[in-house]
Amino acid sequence: MRPTVGEGPDPDAWEVARPRRPGRVAGADMAGFGVPGRLAGGLRVVPHPAVMLVIEVGACRAVVDDGAGRRHRGSVLAGPGFGDGGAVRAWGSQVECVQVRLSPVVARAVLGVSPVDVAGAMAVLDDLWGRDAARAREQLGEASSWEERFALTDALLARRCDARSPVDPEVARAWERIVAGRGRVRIGPLADELGWSRKRLWSRFHAQIGMPPKRAAQLVRFDHAAHRLVAGEDVSQVAAEGGYFDQSHLHRDVMAFTGLTPTTVAGEPFLTIDDTAWPGTERANARP
Numbered sequence: 001m002r003p004t005v006g007e008g009p010d011p012d013a014w015e016v017a018r019p020r021r022p023g024r025v026a027g028a029d030m031a032g033f034g035v036p037g038r039l040a041g042g043l044r045v046v047p048h049p050a051v052m053l054v055i056e057v058g059a060c061r062a063v064v065d066d067g068a069g070r071r072h073r074g075s076v077l078a079g080p081g082f083g084d085g086g087a088v089r090a091w092g093s094q095v096e097c098v099q100v101r102l103s104p105v106v107a108r109a110v111l112g113v114s115p116v117d118v119a120g121a122m123a124v125l126d127d128l129w130g131r132d133a134a135r136a137r138e139q140l141g142e143a144s145s146w147e148e149r150f151a152l153t154d155a156l157l158a159r160r161c162d163a164r165s166p167v168d169p170e171v172a173r174a175w176e177r178i179v180a181g182r183g184r185v186r187i188g189p190l191a192d193e194l195g196w197s198r199k200r201l202w203s204r205f206h207a208q209i210g211m212p213p214k215r216a217a218q219l220v221r222f223d224h225a226a227h228r229l230v231a232g233e234d235v236s237q238v239a240a241e242g243g244y245f246d247q248s249h250l251h252r253d254v255m256a257f258t259g260l261t262p263t264t265v266a267g268e269p270f271l272t273i274d275d276t277a278w279p280g281t282e283r284a285n286a287r288p
Contacts, residue, residue, distance in 0.1 A: 011273040013037070017146035018277065023154040025161055027106035030153055031277035032146045035095040042089030045082065046226065046271055047257050049179070049219045051107040051115055052078045053100040055125070055133075055153065057140045062092030066122055075125035075133055077111065079118035079210055080104050081219050086259025098140060098153050101278070104209045105175050108166045110157055119210030132156075167208045170194045174205055174213060183221025184243035187213050222257050225250060227274065229266040238262075 015034035023030065035043075042065065055075045056062060064072045067087025075097075082088065104115040113128060125133040136156055143149045174194060178185050190213065191201040205213045225242045229235065239250035254262045265271065 011269045014269075014273055016273055016276045017150075018279070019150040019154075020147060023150075024158045025106070025110055025154070027103035028100055028110060028157055029278060030098055030100045030150060032098050032149060033096065033277070035092070038093040039091055039095065042091045043270060044086060044258070044268055045078075045088040045090060046265070046268055047081045047083045047219060047222070048101070049080055049104075049216065049223050050101040051080060051104055051111070051118070052082065053102065053111065053125070054078075055098045055100075055140060056137050057096035057098065057143075057149065062090055062095050062097070064088065064090045064122060072122050072124050075137060076122050077113060077118055077125055077128065078122045079115050079120055080216070081120045081211060081257075082118075082122055084120055084257055086257070098149055099277075100153065100157065103175070105167050105172045109162045110160060112160060112162070114166070114208070115210030116207060117210075132160075168204055170196060170201075171205050171208050174201060175209060175216070178213065178217050178220055181217075182224045182243070183217040183219070185217050187217070218253065219257075222253050225262075226254065226258075226265055226271060229254075229262050230268075230271045230274070232266075235262050 013036060015032075015036075017032035017034075019030060045064070053075075054077075061073055064076060065088065066072065067085065067089075102110055108114045111128075113123070117123075129136075136152070139152050140149045143152060174190055177190060177193075187201065188198055191198045194201060196204075202212055205211075205216070209216060211219070221243050225238050225244075228238045228242070235250065236247050238244075239247045242250065244250040244253070251262055254260065254265055258265050258268070260268070
């Protein structure tokens with residue numbers, strides 16, 4: 001855990017906690033966040049290649065403006081790529097929550113909700129889980145430490161997990177290849193490798209992951225590029241080594257996903273603490 005002081009969206013003021021041991025559910029990773037004060041101006045939600053579950057702690061009730069005029073309150077579930085375009089913002093005061101990142105390959109088995117149902121969108125957990133969602137929030141609020149909160153969250157995920165995989169093995173392999181290649185994967189050769197036609201791969205992948213394989217590759221590629229930019233790497237180098245045709249290509253992708261230039265996105269508060277919350281994983285939370 002990183003103890004901190006202060007308030008507002010400044011990431012240096014955030015409390016960030018990590019579990020001491022791995023959880024029981026493969027493809028799930030979690031972190032705890034405490035944001036003192038008020039999120040002045042709102043916190044921009046940056047798209048990520050995972051299904052994200054955010055469970056609020058205690059009485060805290062944050063609000064997410066989804067950019068389309070809808071506001072979601074309380075614990076939420078967001079599909080891969082949620083926040084596309086940079087219009088999504090989170091608001092709140094004295095926010096505490098446990099955030100879980102789930103590989104889209106295992107999301108349905110764990111949550112009972114397919115990535116297709118929340119692709120690029122958000123749902124309120126109370127509407128999906130009913131009393132289970134309220135009970136989780138209450139238990140986390142009564143816990144005396146982050147480690148206890150992580151244990152409770154892990155037990156919740158394990159209890160709700162269905163051992164049957166709803167994803168074709170070929171789709172899981174395709175996702176794994178896209179993540180391992182950091183998005184630098186050609187879809188035609190990938191389909192050949194799986195023994196499928198491009199049409200079949202597109203159809204099955206889209207139906208089970210919630211986005212076409214090419215879009216998934218773009219999102220994974222963007223995720224790696226964004227974190228390299230946050231680390232202070234040169235834009236031209238990130239573009240050249242990240243699978244982009246040139247610097248303009250990187251610029252267009254970053255603008256499409258966030259509404260910001262590559263230079264500006266590197267200072268986004270959540271991105272700057274992302275590697276603290278999920279250290280040394282090389283975005284492993286996106287893998288099955």
